[in-house]
Each structure stands twice: as structure tokens, then as C-alpha cells.
Amino acid sequence: MPKVTYVEDDGTTHEIDVPVGTTLMQGAVGHLIPGIEGDCGGLCACATCHVYISDEFVPLCNSADELESGMLEFAFDVRNSSRLACQIEVSEEMEGIVVQMPLRQY
Amino acid sequence: MLLDDISASQLLERVPEPMLVMSSDGFIVSANDALAHLLETDAPPLATNVTQFLPETERARLNPLAWMRRWAETPEAPELEYVHLICRIARGNDRPVRVRVGRLLIDDVYYLVLLHDITQEQTRQHQSRQAHRLAARILANSADAIVNVNAEFTIIYANPSAEILFGYGRGELVDKPLSALVPDRFRESHEIQMAKFVKAKAPARLMGARVEVAVVTKSGKEIPLEASICKVTLDQTLVYSAQLRDLTVRKAAQAELARSTASFHTVFDHALQAMALISPTGSVLEMNPAAMDLLPPGQQVLGSSFSELPFWSADPEVTANWLRDAMAQCQRGRAYRSPVNMRMPDGSQRQLDFSLSPIAREGEIFAMVAEAREMSEAVSPGA
Ligand code: FES
Numbered sequence: 001m002p003k004v005t006y007v008e009d010d011g012t013t014h015e016i017d018v019p020v021g022t023t024l025m026q027g028a029v030g031h032l033i034p035g036i037e038g039d040c041g042g043l044c045a046c047a048t049c050h051v052y053i054s055d056e057f058v059p060l061c062n063s064a065d066e067l068e069s070g071m072l073e074f075a076f077d078v079r080n081s082s083r084l085a086c087q088i089e090v091s092e093e094m095e096g097i098v099v100q101m102p103l104r105q106y
Numbered sequence: 107m108l109l110d111d112i113s114a115s116q117l118l119e120r121v122p123e124p125m126l127v128m129s130s131d132g133f134i135v136s137a138n139d140a141l142a143h144l145l146e147t148d149a150p151p152l153a154t155n156v157t158q159f160l161p162e163t164e165r166a167r168l169n170p171l172a173w174m175r176r177w178a179e180t181p182e183a184p185e186l187e188y189v190h191l192i193c194r195i196a197r198g199n200d201r202p203v204r205v206r207v208g209r210l211l212i213d214d215v216y217y218l219v220l221l222h223d224i225t226q227e228q229t230r231q232h233q234s235r236q237a238h239r240l241a242a243r244i245l246a247n248s249a250d251a252i253v254n255v256n257a258e259f260t261i262i263y264a265n266p267s268a269e270i271l272f273g274y275g276r277g278e279l280v281d282k283p284l285s286a287l288v289p290d291r292f293r294e295s296h297e298i299q300m301a302k303f304v305k306a307k308a309p310a311r312l313m314g315a316r317v318e319v320a321v322v323t324k325s326g327k328e329i330p331l332e333a334s335i336c337k338v339t340l341d342q343t344l345v346y347s348a349q350l351r352d353l354t355v356r357k358a359a360q361a362e363l364a365r366s367t368a369s370f371h372t373v374f375d376h377a378l379q380a381m382a383l384i385s386p387t388g389s390v391l392e393m394n395p396a397a398m399d400l401l402p403p404g405q406q407v408l409g410s411s412f413s414e415l416p417f418w419s420a421d422p423e424v425t426a427n428w429l430r431d432a433m434a435q436c437q438r439g440r441a442y443r444s445p446v447n448m449r450m451p452d453g454s455q456r457q458l459d460f461s462l463s464p465i466a467r468e469g470e471i472f473a474m475v476a477e478a479r480e481m482s483e484a485v486s487p488g489a
Contacts, residue, residue: 017276019275019276030276030277032239032242032243032246034239037235039188040184040185040187040188043184045183045184045185045187045188045189046185046187046188046189047185047188047189048188071185071189072167073167073168073169073173074168074185074189078167106202106228106232
């Protein structure tokens with residue numbers, strides 16, 4: 001299971017083993033990590049699983065499709081590195097990935 | 107009155123929800139009082155653009171107008187359930203609003219927009235989410251293993267302590283039958299017991315009461331647990347929740363204690379010299395057979411006052427005095443040893459080498475050991 005580090009806006013980090021095949025959103029919600037809500041359960045319909053993926057980890061993730069880019073418009077403080085965590089499936093290669101979370105999801 | 111008699115604007119006005127009709131570029135052609143109320147303005151906003159109060163705000167990339175046009179085409183869009191727009195109120199504060207849009211064709215394309223202020227809904231949701239999160243975190247951090255099962259005895263929740271205890275990975279226990287945790291040899295009796303528990307008028311019998319059970323881990327290892335089960339009914343949904351505590355360590359400690367107690371007794375009971383264990387207040391905790399031989403048969407000793415046992419001299423006051431001094435010396439941590447005249451069960455007198463030694467644990471005297479030997483083995487008095 002790849003280790004994923006979730007970093008809250010205030011710098012608090014959570015290192016979690018997330019099973020391959022699940023999503024970065026499920027990994028966070030399943031471990032009650034504050035900072036990701038996942039209201040729609042991963043339907044790409046709520047934009048409450050907004051996270052930032054820094055450049056070095058971008059090649060490890062699938063790229064955002066049109067639906068995701070559209071939904072990202074509803075997120076707060078959107079940056080170039082913004083992604084919806086429910087749309088990123090965890091793979092073995094993601095070992096050590098760092099996921100930065102925004103200040104708020106609403 | 108026929109519906110035809112009511113003008114469209116009258117209808118719009120009477121709708122108690124904030125509502126407006128706009129052109130495809132957001133120009134408002136009609137709006138009702140409820141919208142004025144929401145915006146805290148005196149009159150509904152007319153001849154202005156909807157983006158005046160549905161701005162892009164902090165969500166820089168969001169184009170509310172484009173989304174409203176899109177939702178008019180896809181009224182079933184899943185995101186309509188979850189997302190909201192920000193409504194800017196005259197006083198400068200923002201409110202979250204949920205939006206519904208319909209398409210009208212009157213010469214040109216127009217949109218009917220319904221706004222619903224979800225501030226309160228969001229606050230309530232936030233509060234219940236926080237409460238839920240708090241409860242979930244407490245469960246997740248509980249050192250006790252917690253397993254919840256439904257009325258069919260299918261596991262619906264297991265906290266991390268339970269997953270660790272049973273040797274399962276994250277989320278692996280959910281949807282498994284409870285019987286997966288019961289050792290084969292107990293499976294049948296467990297089922298009978300559970301059926302009884304379900305039927306019992308007063309399931310509270312088990313509630314809070316801790317019972318010992320054996321469970322089996324994923325790797326097939328059997329472990330002893332202490333369990334307390336409670337029955338919770340929520341909206342007619344039944345949930346059984348078991349709190350489980352690993353007894354392996356406690357059991358091992360108990361076994362170790364039993365072992366050391368047994369070896370203590372082997373020595374104590376077979377010692378040739380008379381021995382007794384005395385509490386700091388002077389009552390007898392233990393006495394070995396060699397010491398019992400110095401007393402009349404059937405003499406009650408356990409819990410009795412050591413200084414009042416019949417083997418001391420005929421004068422109880424004398425005994426009381428020197429024994430009190432000996433005990434006081436022992437309390438201060440110093441052993442006492444002296445030849446003492448003792449009365450035997452047959453009435454004869456015998457001089458024995460008597461000693462009283464303190465036993466301390468962490469600096470505190472918690473017992474004293476009294477011993478009496480034949481004088482021949484004794485150090486001469488005063489040595
Ligand atoms: S969980 Fe809703 S968009 Fe990701």
C-alpha cells in the first residue's frame with residue numbers, strides 16, 4: 001500500500017497507507033482527515049475534495065478530465081495545482097506522494 | 107378563477123421563493139419581492155445584471171451565468187444537489203444559495219431562476235458533521251475494540267483497534283458476518299446464545315456486564331476477550347455494538363501470578379520452621395502447617411490478631427507489650443529477633459528463637475514475616 005502524506009493548511013501532516021485502486025479522497029475520508037469532505041462520495045459533483053498536487057507529483061497522477069476541470073470552478077482558492085482528490089486513483093507508483101489541502105472546502 | 111386570468115408577473119410575485127427571469131446574457135427582466143427580501147433591498151432588482159449579486163467572488167474561475175445556462179439544459183445534473191453559488195447581499199455579506207434554472211422561450215430565450223438561501227442548512231449540516239466527526243474520532247481513537255453489527259449480525263463498523271486486534275486491514279471487517287470472528291468450536295453455541303440475546307425481553311442483562319469470550323483472528327489465532335454488548339435502536343434500525351478488550355496480557359499476568367503463588371506455597375507449606383505472614387495492622391494473612399502445629403487443633407487463625415493467639419505466654423499483657431514493640435520496630439523497617447517462651451498446645455512451655463521481619467515494596471511495609479525456630483539453630487541471645 002503506497003504511503004500518502006496529507007498536509008492540512010496549517011501544516012499538520014497525516015501519513016496514511018492508502019490501498020491501490022481507491023482514490024485519494026477515500027484515503028482521507030476513511031481516516032477522518034480534516035480538510036477533505038467528499039460530500040458527493042466521489043461523483044465529481046461537489047468539489048469538496050479539492051487538493052493541491054505539487055509539480056513533482058503531477059506525473060504520478062492521471063490528468064484531470066473536462067468534468068473535473070468544470071467542477072473545480074466551484075472550489076475555493078483554485079490554483080494551477082488544484083485537483084479533485086476523488087478523481088485521482090491511487091497506484092503503486094504513488095508511494096510518498098504529498099497531498100496539500102486548502103484552508104476550506106465550502 | 108381560471109389560471110389564464112392570472113398574469114405571469116402576478117404569479118411570479120406571489121411565489122414565496124426568490125425568483126427572477128433573465129435574458130441569456132443575465133439581464134433581469136422580472137423579479138419578485140422574495141428576491142428583494144433575500145437581497146435586503148427595498149425593491150426587486152430590475153434592469154440590472156444578475157452578476158451584480160451572483161458574482162464570481164473568490165472562486166475566480168467560476169462563471170455563474172455560464173453555469174446557470176448549462177443547468178437550464180440539464181436540470182438533473184448531479185452537481186445541483188451539492189454545489190451552491192454565492193449571493194452578494196446589499197450590505198456586503200455573502201450567502202450561499204442553491205440555484206434551479208428553467209428555460210423559457212418567449213420570442214427569445216429567457217431563463218427562470220429560483221434561488222434558495224442555504225445558510226441555515228449549511229450551518230446545521232456543519233454542526234451535525236462536526237458532531238459526527240467528533241463521535242467518529244472518539245471511536246477511532248478508542249483503545250477498546252468496537253464492533254457494530256446489524257440485525258443480521260453482519261459487521262457494519264469496526265474501529266481501528268478492532269481491526270488491529272483481529273488482524274484485519276482497513277475496512278476489511280465491514281460486511282463480514284460476525285461468525286467470522288467466532289472460533290469454529292464455539293460457532294454453534296454462539297449462534298444459540300445470540301438468538302437468545304435477540305429474543306430476550308431484557309437484553310439489558312448483557313448491557314454493561316462484561317463477559318469473557320474467545321474470538322479468532324484473521325490468521326486463525328484464538329484470543330480471550332472481555333466483551334460488553336449493547337443494543338441500540340435508531341429509526342427502527344437495530345444495531346448491536348460490542349466493546350472488546352484483549353485479555354491476553356491480563357490472562358498471562360494472572361497465570362504468572364498463579365505460578366508464583368504456587369511456588370511460594372510449595373516453600374511456605376513445606377518449611378520445617380513455623381512461619382506466618384502478618385499484615386501491618388497485626389492480623390494473620392497466612393500461616394504454614396509447622397506454625398499451625400504450635401496451636402490447638404481447629405484454632406481459627408486467618409484474620410485473627412497475631413498477638414492474641416494462644417501460643418504466647420499466659421500473661422496476655424506482657425505479650426501485648428513486647429509484641430507491640432517488635433511490630434513497631436518492624437514498621438520502621440528493622441527486623442526483630444529474640445528467644446521467646448511459647449506455650450504449646452499441651453500446656454508445656456518451650457523456648458523458641460522468634461523473629462519478625464518487615465517486607466517492603468516501593469518503600470512501604472506491606473507485611474511482616476514471623477518465624478519461630480528451635481533454639482539450637484538460633485544465635486545466642488544478645489548476639
Ligand atoms: S468527492 Fe465530490 S467531487 Fe470529489
